[in-house]
Amino acid sequence: MGCYPTNVKIMMTLDETDRRILTHLQRDASMAFDGLGQAVNLSRNACWRRIKALEAAGVISKRVAVLDPQSVGLGLMVFIMIRTNAHAPDWLEQFRNATRTIPEVLGVYRMSGDLDYLIRARVADMGDYDRLYQRLIHRVPLSDVSASFVMEEIKDTTELPL
Amino acid sequence: MGCYPTNVKIMMTLDETDRRILTHLQRDASMAFDGLGQAVNLSRNACWRRIKALEAAGVISKRVAVLDPQSVGLGLMVFIMIRTNAHAPDWLEQFRNATRTIPEVLGVYRMSGDLDYLIRARVADMGDYDRLYQRLIHRVPLSDVSASFVMEEIKDTTELPL
């Protein structure tokens, strides 16, 4: 998935220093090794070597720029809940392909419980959502679909607890 | 929010080159300006200047390291759906504080429709989820709570379409 080689997937054991480094990098990956090293009490390249190890082990999967949704005209977040009775072998594959290739769709999850699939997407407005919906049902047959719009994003982060 | 100064929030108009740069940075922010410039047919610091402008305008809000959830022992994603009739003024504030300070909680959304709040969290396993649930209801009174677990992550990205 990520942009670092992950041929051999070894479960790496993280010590306190690794966790401190990762916590910093999850919040701001634009820091220089010098500054990061100071923050975790390590020299520039003790820090460097640990990060390279974390990348090689696949703990750090990539570094990305996070954009402001408002600034790129995607101010509305929507969750689309799907219940289906079509459990045919290729229906799911069709659904995977459709959702993966629609860029407004940020997350697609196959769920436990009575809800079958959950989609998280960002759109400009209601009209934009409707176009997304039309595009989706055009590519894959869906029966029971309901959308719920986000009124307030109380929290939204990529930072995992360590 | 982000780590770049956003005192003045100007709606920046993005041209084709800006969008290409942003698309690259959203996928891999570890690229050098040289390589990025080549990818979008720009010199090293024409590229640099555009990126600085995008940061200053708040379009790029930050750069972060994305970790592999499995590698840090958070292999289970869960959505927690909350319906409430407690619409007291300070209940919401209490709920905001509680969810924002629980690190396993990655997303908290106030919703339209019959569902009132939606929480997205990552935990190690079912036992870990139960501890999260206990912690949550200990900090804020919740009546109608139901959890749905993710069986398969078909898609999960931070990349916004441009």
Next chain:
DNA sequence: ACTGAAACAAGGTTAAC
């Protein structure tokens, strides 16, 4: 085995055009 200091190479930043 992992650390830190110093040398080196590469890339970020600035200035000039």
Next chain:
DNA sequence: GTTAACCTTGTTTCAGT
């Protein structure tokens, strides 16, 4: 927008603990 100088920072080497 580009090219070229500059100087911070990433990377490698090496020696010490």
